[in-house]
Amino acid sequence: MRKISSLFATALLAMLFIAGAIGCGVLDDMKSMKDTTEGMAQTTGDLNKTTDRMSESTNRLKKTTCATYLDLRQVNAFFARRNALTDLLDANDLNTKVSAAAKYLESYEFQVVKGNDLSCLPRDGTEGIITNSVAEFLLEFSQFAKAQDIRDIDVDPVLREARFQNMFALALTLHVKNMNQYNDDIDVIHQTFSMMDLLVDALSFSNAVDKEQVAYDTLPDWVKEVLQNEKKAIYVLQLRTNILIAALINEISGVNDFALLDKLIFDWWRNSGNRTWDPKFEMKKLPALKKIEMLTEAAIETKKAIQDIAIPGTTPKLDNRMRRYLNHMEKYHYKISDDKKKTINNIIKNVEMLLGERLPDKGGKP
Known part of the structure; x- marks a missing residue:
């Protein structure tokens, strides 16, 4: 009888030990999951900040590109007009002058604003x-x-x-x-x-x-x-x-x-x-x-x-x-x-x- 009681006590202690071990593991897993979730939230926040910075950089790049394009369009149109006007003045017959005049009038800046360029215009359009x-x-x-x-x-x-x-x-x-x-x-x-x-x-x-x-x-x-x-x-x-x-x-x-x-x-x-x-x-x-x-x-x-x-x-x-x-x-x-x-x-x-x-x-x- 005493032997059976001893065996029962030993088994009970073993079961309590296993239950304790399992409980500790679950707690550890839950803590790990919490840490992971917090890490993911931090990563998402960092990603949002990165996206915002990329958006700002893209907008700055677009503005810079538009400004550069406006400058180039203006300069190219100006020199095209100067060259055409020189050809007009140098021509000796009316037919040649007409050809140069057409190029001259085509070179004004409003003439070279493409329909696809409407997003890159000065503030007054x-x-x-x-x-x-x-x-x-x-x-x-x-x-x-x-x-x-x-x-x-x-x-x-x-x-x-x-x-x-x-x-x-x-x-x-x-x-x-x-x-x-x-x-x-x-x-x-x-x-x-x-x-x-x-x-x-x-x-x-x-x-x-x-x-x-x-x-x-x-x-x-x-x-x-x-x-x-x-x-x-x-x-x-x-x-x-x-x-x-x-x-x-x-x-x-x-x-x-x-x-x-x-x-x-x-x-x-x-x-x-x-x-x-x-x-x-x-x-x-x-x-x-x-x-x-x-x-x-x-x-x-x-x-x-x-x-x-x-x-x-x-x-x-x-x-x-x-x-x-x-x-x-x-x-x-x-x-x-x-x-x-x-x-x-x-x-x-x-x-x-x-x-x-x-x-x-x-x-x-x-």
């Missing part, structure tokens, strides 16, 4: 860029246009004097847009402009400001810049109308040389006594007719900009010789393909709209 561009263009134009030219608005589009040739080239390419303006992302709306758009849009406020329908101080700075140089801006549009008419006659006549236009018109006046002349549209291919049609549309657009927007109710002054020559162009009813006939009819309609007079109708042509 594109307004400051546009204001600087308009101011620079009007200032550069002043080196060619004398005060008397602007006052008289008397434009002879075949003058060979270098300063007039330079003005003609700039006026002829006023509509040019740099393809960099167009956005590759169709989900982002980005309005595109040409120098012509800016001048016309600004001049559209002139009448309203004079009538105090719009407060001058509320206008954007670039609009104010144009209105402060209103006569000069209108003169540019006047030049454009007349040089487009000269280009139109150049294409219709087949002379293809602005330098010979003066002789063409003089010979016509001297030899024919102001008789009508046949444009022979039926002899031209459709692409050539489309180019002529485009020139008539551009001339009408510019004429309307002057008489409907810049100076409401005023008829733009067209060069007398060019007007007289174009006014004697014969109108025929052609028996040709539908595409050519439609294009020719548009040309005739546009020329009549441009002149404000009917052309001499010669009836059908075999």
